[in-house]
Amino acid sequence: MFDLVTQGFKDATLKLKGQARLTDENISPALDAIKRSLLDADVDLKVTKQFLENIRQKALDEVVTLKAKSGLKVSAGDHFTKTCHDELVEFLGGNQTEIIKNTKGPTVILLVGLQGAGKTTHAAKLAKLLAERHKMRPLLVAADVYRPAARDQLKILGDKINVPVFTLDTNDAVEIAQKGIEFARSEWLDLVIIDTAGRLAIDNNLMTELESVRSAVQPQNILLVIDSMIGQDAVRTASAFDMRLNLTGVILTKLDGDTRGGAALSVKKVTGKSILFAGTGESLDKLEEFRPEGMAGRILGMGDVVGLMDDFTKAIDMDHAEKSANRMMEGHFDFNDFLEMIGTIGKMGPIKDVLAKTPLASQISENDMNKVNDKDISRKGSIVQSMTKKERENPDLLLIQKSQSARSRMARIAKGSAHSEKEVKDLVEQFMQMRQMMQMMSGLGLGGGMMSKIPGLSQLNQMAKMAKVAKMMGGGGGMPGMPGGMGALGNMFGGGSMPAMPGGMGGGGAMSAADLAELNRMKKRKKEEKLKKQKKR
Template structure:
């Protein structure tokens, strides 16, 4: 969603490459690149000017320390990007804010906005989010009495998330809102979300009704639901609602679409109101608490690790993840695990969004990012699903191209999945490289509090990885499936005897030994289960 802005900051950083200090002369071209990208992204002109002035002042006022305390060198460009990051966080709202909770009685959230902004859907999304994250007990109140089927829609959504919906057979929205809060008190519910009517444009009748509801129920939170794809009109709409209702925050929707990001960057500075939540998809779990520092990191290509782990937490089954981690620790990693990984990634959202939240995002070119396609995951899944149970559990059966049996298997899988044999071979190759990487994860942040160590059970894999490394250093046979040869192949190095495209003919002794070990483990597991029975 912020592609234009992100590219502008990348261009600015390149213009400062090699500079040892920031001056008025060398900072101007960098600021010009940012200015163009902000305006192209539909950021308000006054906001753009203020942002650039603040960055210029802070970047030039501070002395760039070329060496940090850790001894790592810090370039002038790094200092400039850090200044931009801090300023972006401030423009996006500074510290993360939350809804205002009522200490006496249920917390009331009044959702307002134009027709078509997604108030009804986001009422359900918000109820689901606050119930799961903050353990609140919500009630949805259907106070949109004008749009046909609005109340029925809210009831259907409420049933999906197991949240009660209050409605009355009347067209008096004020009475519905008031009685809804009374019902919440009687049922000991601590959160009331009121869905109100909208209009195609702001008019006096709409505002008068909303003011009447506000006066009667005295909500702690009045949140404007606004479509980010309408650009600067979103900011003007927010200002108009704020003048009449005194908003407490904004829910920005459709940030997963083709929006250029201007509204998100402008709304706080123009209205003074924080973005509290962002809608990132159509399904009911696609609502996030807005984090200014995370969004600033994504805009600058620095990633949003906290947001990434949040997405991961929503997508995985913790119990399954624990079992999978234990299996990997014992040396198991087959196509069933691979298929489960694909499924998890698919649940986390568009692959580009996932990559944008990783710290590596800034190192990936726009050209390479364009090559990333969500349908590739579906295609890989189709190939694996065309394998037999034996092939999924024993991937080595598909390794050697010169083996008549393997060739036949690959041809059958290709035909069954409607893919070419080369695509099947490529997937097998990628799988084997991934299996080898599982034993080297400690060097990529698995241990020592890295990203992956946050995943239940996976922190234990660090011990296995270290043991594998020690065995390799001592010349003790290394890792199954070709060891470092396959890893070098993944980064453009030579082939591996046990990998497709390598030198081998039939199954190597290492392959046979690994298959035998897997069979032996399976027999032992079966015996253990039988004894328990």
């Protein structure tokens, strides 16, 4: 949803490329690029001006050091990016905040908002998230007494997530809310989420009823559920609700939609209320705790590894994932692992969102990102599922090396999966490239860390290290046998080749025995040099 804003920051960074230090002259074009993107994204004008002025002052006041203590060279553009990141974090809410918990009884959350914002659905999403993450025991209270079938909808959602739903056969929302809290106490439940009525627009009757509910139940949290797709109207709505109810936070919905992002970027600064949760999809598990730092990283194209791991832990059993990752990093990678990998990524959400959270995000152009196709996941899966058990476990059976057997196997797989033989051949080639990448990382000892636990994504966290190896092998010449950047992964989802990685990691084709031997010699030489240095000390 932040494509416009992200592109603005990319353009700003390009304008500072090659600059040794930041000056008022060279920073102005960069800020202009950001300004255009923020206004196009429907960010409030006053907020935009203040944001840019803060960046200007902090960037110009900062002393630019071209070489860090670690020896790593940095640029004026790097300092500018860091300044933008810090300001964005503050812009989006600063330190991460949580719901206010009641120490003397059930924690009460009152959900308010306009009709159609998604209050009922997000009441269930919030109950599921807090039950799973914070081990709370929730009760849903259906206090929307006006919308037809609102109570039935909440009961259905409650059944899906195995959370009790309380309501009464009355149109008195205050009574329903009060009796709901009494029921929670009697059942030793420690969380009450009250779904209230909405209107198509803010009116006095709506606010009066909500004020009556608030006075009767004294909730610790009053959260406004607001649709991010309505732009600056979302901010005005938040201000109106806050004036009458004194909100404690915001739940922003439809962050996965094709929105311009202005509401998310403005709501904190305009209302002073933090975004606590963000809806990222239609299913009941698509709600996440809003992390300003993670969102700032995504906007700047720096990724959000914490958020990525959060998505991953929802999608798969961690013990199983660790065993799978260990197998892969030991060089064992077959079509069964490949099928598991694309299945896991599919569960983590739209592939564009997954890639946006990786450290490679800034290197993927908007054009390449738009080519990424989620439907390709199921297509690739159907091809693998048409293979025999023997073929999945031994992918080399499908290598065409003047082998009539391999050709007949591919023809059979193509027919069984309703794909062309070329599509099957392309998939096998992509798989072989990925297997070589896995073996390369295994040989270089690049496993480990959080990212290594994600089947098929462990290589993303190690690209920087691999770039160093590429430089040792001659810099711009490219790493022999490696797909162009993330070509294999990009092609797998229909996006074409991803951009080349730092250090000239271009190239293509199968890695020859000579290339592997040269790599082994290089590793041995580096090891010997390291031992010599240690002896001299």
